[in-house]
Amino acid sequence: MMPMAWIAVAALAIAIEFVATHFVLFFAALGALLSACLAAVGVPPVWQLLAFAATTAALPLLLRRPLLRRFTGLGVPSRTEDLHGAPALVTETVDPRLATGRVTVRGQDWAATSRSRIEAGAMARVTGADGIVLVVEPAPPHHPSRS
Numbered sequence: 001m002m003p004m005a006w007i008a009v010a011a012l013a014i015a016i017e018f019v020a021t022h023f024v025l026f027f028a029a030l031g032a033l034l035s036a037c038l039a040a041v042g043v044p045p046v047w048q049l050l051a052f053a054a055t056t057a058a059l060p061l062l063l064r065r066p067l068l069r070r071f072t073g074l075g076v077p078s079r080t081e082d083l084h085g086a087p088a089l090v091t092e093t094v095d096p097r098l099a100t101g102r103v104t105v106r107g108q109d110w111a112a113t114s115r116s117r118i119e120a121g122a123m124a125r126v127t128g129a130d131g132i133v134l135v136v137e138p139a140p141p142h143h144p145s146r147s
Contacts, residue, residue, distance in 0.1 A: 002045065006036035006052075023068055024060055031055030080129035088126055088136050094118040103136055110134045 010032035017025040034055050035048040043051075086105050094101030094114045101112040103124060111133045118124050124136035 002039035002048070003036040006032045006039055006048070010036065023064055027059040027063070028052075028056045030059060078129065080126075080132070080134060083126045083134065084128065086126045087139060088112070088124040088134065090118050090120050090122045090124055090136075093120045094124070094136060101136075103134060105134065112136050114138075 010029040013025040013029035013032060017023070017029070031052040031054075035052040038048045038051055039045075083105055088103035088105045088110075090101070090103050090112070091109070092100060092102035094103070094112050095117050096114055097117075099113065101114065101118070103110050103112040103126075105126060112124070112135070113130065113133050114124070114136050116138065118136065118138050123139040125139045126134050127137050128135040
C-alpha cells in the first residue's frame with residue numbers, strides 16, 4: 001500500500017507543477033517515485049521519508065538552473081548582438097560630454113555613444129551596446145592597397 005501512496009504524492013506534485021511551472025515540484029515527484037521504489041522493496045517508512053526529503057532538497061540545488069537553461073534557452077536575443085563589429089555612418093555628431101549622437105547601421109537609425117567625439121559624416125565601428133544605445137568608436141582610416 002505504501003508504494004501507491006508515494007505514487008499519488010508524485011502524481012499530485014506533477015499536476016501542481018504543470019500549473020505552477022516553477023520547476024521545483026518536479027523534484028518532489030522524483031523523490032516520491034524514489035520512495036515508492038524503496039517502499040516496494042520493503043525499506044522501512046522512516047528511510048523512505050529520509051530519501052524523499054534528501055532528494056527533494058538536493059536535486060533542485062544541483063539540477064534546477066541547468067535544466068531551466070536547457071528548456072527555456074537564453075531568453076530573447078538582443079537586437080544589438082549581431083551589430084558588433086559592423087560599420088556605422090555617424091548621422092549626428094557623437095559627443096560623450098553632451099550624451100548626443102546617432103548612427104545608421106545596416107539601414108537602421110540608432111542612438112550612439114562613444115568615449116571620444118566623432119563628427120557627423122564620419123565612419124565608426126560598433127563595439128558594443130548599452131541597452132538600445134550602440135557604443136561606437138571611430139573607424140580606422142581606410143588605406144587602399146597599393147600594387
